[in-house]
Amino acid sequence: MENKKIKAGVVGATGYAGAELCRILCGHPGAELTAISSVSFEGQKLSDVYPAYFKMCDLVCETQEAVVERCDVIFAALPHGLSQELAAQCQTAGKAFIDLGADFRLEDEDVYREWYAGEFLDKGLHQKAVYGLPEFFREQIRGKRLIANPGCYTTAVPLALAPALEAGLADTQGIVADCKSGVTGAGRKTTQNTHYPELNEGFTAYKVAAHRHTPEMEQTLSRLSGTDIRLTFVPHLLPVNRGILATCYARLKPGATLAQLREAYRSRYDGEFFVRLLPEGRVADIRNVRYSNFCDLSLHVDERTGTLVAVSAIDNMVKGAAGQAVQNMNLAFGLDEAAGLKLFPPAF
Structure with missing residues (x-):
């Protein structure tokens, strides 16, 4: 198990944040992008949706259930309101869940109801969630299995x-x-x-x-x-x-x-x-x-x-979304926090 790579899955892989997650995970030394899903492009290769990924990420979009079944950590790059049931499935299956949406970011249900017109479907599940801004809450994130990834x-x-x-x-x-x-x-x-x-x-x-x-x-x-x-x-x-x-x-x-x-x-x-x-x-x-x-x-x-x-x-697509999500995965699984994220910006 010591050298075994983490099996990572992305739900909502064909959106911008999901596609960026796939790009980063494909180059991660400690994780393997194992399965992806997309409602809009199920059955199609990610490289058919994003031709830049040709021969780099040719995974076929499967169902959410397949992603949960085959992966150790599931990233959800979904609009708000769509992550709570998926998070519950991951908890039941013993899988780590990192939500790039807003469903677990707010601690107060009344505030969530006011700004997102939604409810906490499982209050106990929300109590398990940690807010994933590593520079401030690193110690709370370590080893956790339900992480609310902040936005940009x-x-x-x-x-x-x-x-x-x-x-x-x-x-x-x-x-x-x-x-x-x-x-x-x-x-x-x-x-x-x-x-x-x-x-x-x-x-x-x-x-x-x-x-x-x-x-x-x-x-x-x-x-x-x-x-x-x-x-x-x-x-x-x-x-x-x-x-x-x-x-x-x-x-x-x-x-x-x-x-x-x-x-x-x-x-x-x-x-x-x-x-x-x-x-x-x-x-x-x-x-x-x-x-x-x-x-x-x-x-x-x-x-x-x-x-x-x-x-x-x-x-906004990296530190404001996918990169920070991978940073949180690294903390949750005890990896080098910067693993897979050390590329510096182009000069021009």
């Missing part, structure tokens, strides 16, 4: 703000998260606003102060800071394929300096392979994290207004 905004914003709040250097009131996302975050199914003629040459905000990721970010930041956090979150849609840029604003406590902030962030992320605190004067850029599991952070202070401007950049 809900990774980028807490990574940008948490150290300042934990260190008491920033006010907990009046926080603003002004974020931009590549269009892959909207999923593979085309909608009017993601149709090329509508998206190209445009740049717009959407779901202003009403996005479903808001309570999840507040939950993480409240848990880390030990106080009730509320923030204003405004996402925007960029006419690019990949990337999340989170520009976060928080009023500094009297006397707080950039030097103190940089020390707090250095201390918090010391030894974190996937978080790169940029040198003073540089600004985080989505170009520099593409196809990687890195989060780049830059810190800035507006001296005139006493405002922290913390900027984080991630690839």
Whole structure:
């Protein structure tokens, strides 16, 4: 068993996050992509859906039941509301389950009901779930078999703000998260606003102060800071394929300096392979994290207004989805946390 590879399966393999999972798992030294499923493309090869995968991942899409039966860990890359029953099946079968959707991310059922119009089908199962943001909750994730994988905004914003709040250097009131996302975050199914003629040459905000990721970010930041956090979150849609840029604003406590902030962030992320605190004067850029599991952070202070401007950049398909899910798998199975994720971004 010592050298036996983990058998990994992906449910929803033909969506963007699912396909990215397949790409990463195919190069993982400790795991083997064993089975995949897709309702829309059952019976077809993944490489028929994504020709770039030809001769690299020619697995045929099977049923969900086949994936659960044949694999040790099942990744679910499904829309919200579709993971709870699958998670229960995996628990019964003794299989690990990592959910890239939102079904297990929120701890409060009332909050889930308000933002997702859903119910906790099995409250006991929800109590077993752990929130999979490794840089903050690594010890809770180790060895667990039901992991709620955070999404893109809900990774980028807490990574940008948490150290300042934990260190008491920033006010907990009046926080603003002004974020931009590549269009892959909207999923593979085309909608009017993601149709090329509508998206190209445009740049717009959407779901202003009403996005479903808001309570999840507040939950993480409240848990880390030990106080009730509320923030204003405004996402925007960029006419690019990949990337999340989170520009976060928080009023500094009297006397707080950039030097103190940089020390707090250095201390918090010391030894974190996937978080790169940029040198003073540089600004985080989505170009520099593409196809990687890195989060780049830059810190800035507006001296005139006493405002922290913390900027984080991630690839929404990797650190914001599939890469973080593999990072969680590594922790759950006792592997090197960075296994299969050490490729760095292309230079151009």
